Amino acid sequence: MTHTIEPIGTVHSCFKELFGIPRQPGLVKAARGWIEFYPPFNRAEAFTGLEGISHLWVTFVFHKSLNNETSLTVRPPRKEGKRMGVFATRAPNRPNQIGQSVVELERIETRNGKVTLHIKGLDLVEGTPVIDIKPYIPYVDSIPDAHGGFAHLAPEQRLQVSFSDEANRQVDLFEKQHPQLRQLISDILQYDPRPVYVRKLANKKQFGFFLYDLDVKVEIVDKGMVQVSNVVFSVQGTEHACSAP
Amino acid sequence: MTHTIEPIGTVHSCFKELFGIPRQPGLVKAARGWIEFYPPFNRAEAFTGLEGISHLWVTFVFHKSLNNETSLTVRPPRKEGKRMGVFATRAPNRPNQIGQSVVELERIETRNGKVTLHIKGLDLVEGTPVIDIKPYIPYVDSIPDAHGGFAHLAPEQRLQVSFSDEANRQVDLFEKQHPQLRQLISDILQYDPRPVYVRKLANKKQFGFFLYDLDVKVEIVDKGMVQVSNVVFSVQGTEHACSAP
Structure with missing residues (x-):
């Protein structure tokens, strides 16, 4: 089964290149951006009920990794060069190149009938194609006692x-x-x-x-x-x- | 930009039909299933480092909703028929039909060099095409004080x-x-x-x-x-x- 995806919008980000982007969302809370939606997905009716929601899941394509050949193993930065299975990491270069980021919803703007979402704490580069938006639901998504893996603790502040x-x-x-x-x-x-x-x-x-x-x-x-x-x-x-x- | 997706595996689930499936993952902890991976994604090297991880994100295609026409609004069950914007809900019939579920990783099985992941607390129907697996990282994904929206509290036990x-x-x-x-x-x-x-x-x-x-x-x-x-x-x-x- 092959499944085809069409972006519903684009991320506009303070990050203009990959270097400097935090390795996970939420680490750098002052990182700001906004999502522009393509018609018909920019219409207010598609966002009814999003008012008052604090956090969103953004599903997107790792478009900067699309031309790389995907490997079953990767070298995550926190393992200092050691190879890990791609499914044990969140490396951008992965099968199907789909990513998900939780971001803070700062503001919903509607202008001339077109909706823009202003977001904070993002880890997304300028031009990232957005394929879905969903509300973050804490009773489902928040599992504070989940454990395991090399990256389950926040990175130390190195510098x-x-x-x-x-x-x-x-x-x-x-x-x-x-x-x-x-x-x-x-x-x-x-x-x-x-x-x-x-x-x-x-x-x-x-x-x-x-x-x-x-x-x-x-x-x-x-x-x-x-x-x-x-x-x-x-x-x-x-x-x-x-x-x- | 059109992006093409190829499933890396399939969900085998206690749920054989859509009716009866919990409306979010984690609600029914005894719900069991396993993920079969297609070559080359079933090789042990792709999962190195997943040992000891308690929870996983499964990214998948809502394949049972693929033939429906997508609407910008939906009627979620908890709103008793009231229309909401599709991006303010997690309704399965949505643009691009991509879903994400957090599940408990019960056991990693390797047999004849092929990996199978046994999972718990799933809300996925038999045959769901899997497009990605990622570790759940609590310091990033767990936002217990996220708020807002009609569905941010767990559903009451009705019956x-x-x-x-x-x-x-x-x-x-x-x-x-x-x-x-x-x-x-x-x-x-x-x-x-x-x-x-x-x-x-x-x-x-x-x-x-x-x-x-x-x-x-x-x-x-x-x-x-x-x-x-x-x-x-x-x-x-x-x-x-x-x-x-």
């Missing part, structure tokens, strides 16, 4: 994050456009977004990533400590940038 | 369930083959599996459903009270029956 004077001034300016920007950068960095092999490169003292329409530059100042050195408006960021409609 | 002497004797016999059968029947009935319109039919005093290879007959004895009158081996059940391999 201490500071901002240079220059970066602090820049962030103050950009926060008018992008609320909680300092918090967002700080939370992304504390979980150390670098792949394991990059962390091991002693001579690699700088890295950067795009957030909204910004280019964020980071320096490793000591073991376990990073400093945000520079946050500038970026043409590359702009090309893929989005603001809420 | 008081008893067994006739005859049914009790029959269940004793069948429990050797199907552990916790009495519990299973009882839990299914207490949430009242009947659709709203059937509940309102005053002259409809009997109903039945198939479980495993059994035909379960039920009588309404009073308002809010049902009695299991008869549990017999059934050819119809057998045709679709499965036992764990």
Whole structure:
């Protein structure tokens, strides 16, 4: 049985590239985005009853992994390179490339009869195709005493994050456009977004990533400590940038 | 963007038909089944690391709803016929027909190099096509204080369930083959599996459903009270029956 899927909408995200995206939803609460729906799925009647719901399941396609050949085993970042079965992980490169993320529903916006959902705590890259939206139902979905597996505890906060004077001034300016920007950068960095092999490169003292329409530059100042050195408006960021409609 | 999905396996379930299936996973903990995987996804390496994990997400296709035309609104059973937006519910007849269920992982079985997962608390019908398996990660997935929506509280136990002497004797016999059968029947009935319109039919005093290879007959004895009158081996059940391999 082959089953065909057509996206019902698209994610617009503060994350413009894969690097820097938290490894699970909810870890970085200041991560914001919105979902645009395609007709006929953008009509208000399809969302009746969603008012007052705090969290949503977003089902989506890992579209950035679509061209990779799927393997039965993967090397999750928290296993420091050790191979695991793909079904024991949530790796994006997996059979059928379908993902599910729980996100906070910040606001439902209806404009000219078209619905947009504003979401928080997402781990989704700009342009992610959305295939379904469902309410989170705590009495079913919340199993706090579920256990087992290598990733059942939250990751440790690996890095201490500071901002240079220059970066602090820049962030103050950009926060008018992008609320909680300092918090967002700080939370992304504390979980150390670098792949394991990059962390091991002693001579690699700088890295950067795009957030909204910004280019964020980071320096490793000591073991376990990073400093945000520079946050500038970026043409590359702009090309893929989005603001809420 | 059209995306094509190929099932990686199939659910074999105590539920042989849609009627009687709990409306969410986890409600009926004695509901058992197993997942058969197709090659190459049945190889042990794809499951390395799943040992000791208590709960799984099963992503699947609502294959019994595939021929229905999808509507933007649905009438969920708990709203007594009132229309809701499909994205504010978990109704099976929805755009893209993809479902997700959290189930308890009872046991991983490897025989002749082929893996089978034995699961509990399922709400899936026999033959459901499986498209993905992922570990449940409590620090991400468990949000006990999520709120809102008409279905955020567990359904009340609507019906008081008893067994006739005859049914009790029959269940004793069948429990050797199907552990916790009495519990299973009882839990299914207490949430009242009947659709709203059937509940309102005053002259409809009997109903039945198939479980495993059994035909379960039920009588309404009073308002809010049902009695299991008869549990017999059934050819119809057998045709679709499965036992764990």
